[in-house]
Amino acid sequence: MHAKVDIEIRYLFDAPPPPGGTLALLEGITWVRVPLPFVLDHVNCWLLDDGDKANGVTVIDTGADKTKTRELWEQIFEVTLAGRKVNRLLCTHGHPDHVGLAGWMVDKLGIELHMTLAEWLAPQIWIEEGKRPMSAATRGFFRSHGLTDAAIDKMDQSRETAPFRNHPLPTSFIRMRDEEMVSFGGRRWKVLVNGGHADEHASFYCKDDGILIAGDQILSRISPVVGVFPSQPRAEPLSDYLFSLKRLRKLPADTIVLPSHGLPFRGLHTRIDQLEAHHDGRLIALWTLMDEPSDGIALAHGLFPKAMAAQGQTVMALAETLAHAEHLVAKKRAKRHVGNDGRVTYMRW
C-alpha cells in the first residue's frame, strides 16, 4: 500500500506573460504566451536552451497560422533569441493551435520537425478534406446524431472560415514514439504518447528534474476536449483519455506540469483527481438525461445548453457528448440503438 500523497495545486506564477510575451520559467525553459484568435485565446509554447547559449534552442509548439503569430515568432527569433539558432521544432500534437506554423517555421529556419506519426498525418488530411465539399459519410454522421440538413449545409458553408487552416506541414519529419528517450533543451526526456484528446499526443517527462511538458493531455484549469468526430464515428476516446490519466498518475506527485493552456503548476495528482471527477460528473449527468431514447443533439442540448445556444460550437458540444455517451455504452450503462432511418439514439440501462 502506498500512502496517497496529495499536493495542492500551486501555480509557479500567478499570472502568465502578457500576450506575445516571454518569461523565464525554469532553468533553461522560457515560456512563450502565443495569442490565439479562438474562444481559447492563447497557447503556451516553450523555448528550451540546448546546453549553453552558444548551442541554440529547441522550440515546442507554434500557435496557429496567423499573420500576427508569424510576426511574434519573427520578433522572438530576432530579439528574444538575438540571433541564437533554433535547432529543432517539436510539436505535441496536430491541432492547429500547436502545429499551425510548423511548416512555415521549418521552411524559414531550415530545421527538422519532430512529431508522432498520427499527429503529423492528421492535419494534412484535414487540409485536404477542407478543399472538398463535405463528404457523404460526414453528412451521414451528423444526420444520424440528429442534425437537420439545413444545419449541416450551414456547417458546410462555414468550413471556409474554420480554424483548421494550417500552413502546409513539412513533407518530412522525425518520428517520435512512445517511451522513447530523447535529448533536447539540455535534458533527457521520455516521450509519453497518449490518446483521448488526440490519437498520438506526445508529452515529455524529465525524470531528473521532475518536469512534465504536458501539451494538452493535462491542462491547469480547463478540461482537454475529448470528442467523437466524423472521421472516427465509432471511436470511444474517453477510455483512452482516462487510461492516460492513470498512466500519468504514476509520475511523482510533485512533478512540475507545463500545460499548453493555462498556468504551469505543481499538484499533478490533485489535477488528475479533478479531471477524473469532471468526467465522472459529465457521465452521471448524461446518464440522467438518457431516460428515454435520445439522439446526440438532444443530449448535447441537455449537457451543454450554453455551447448549443452559442454560434459555431455545435460540433464540439456534440463530439464531447458522444464521447461520454459511447463510454457509457462501453461500460454497459447505456444502450446504443440505430433506427431503420440510420438515426442513432442512446438510452440508459
Ligand SMILES: [Zn+2]
Ligand atoms: Zn489539442
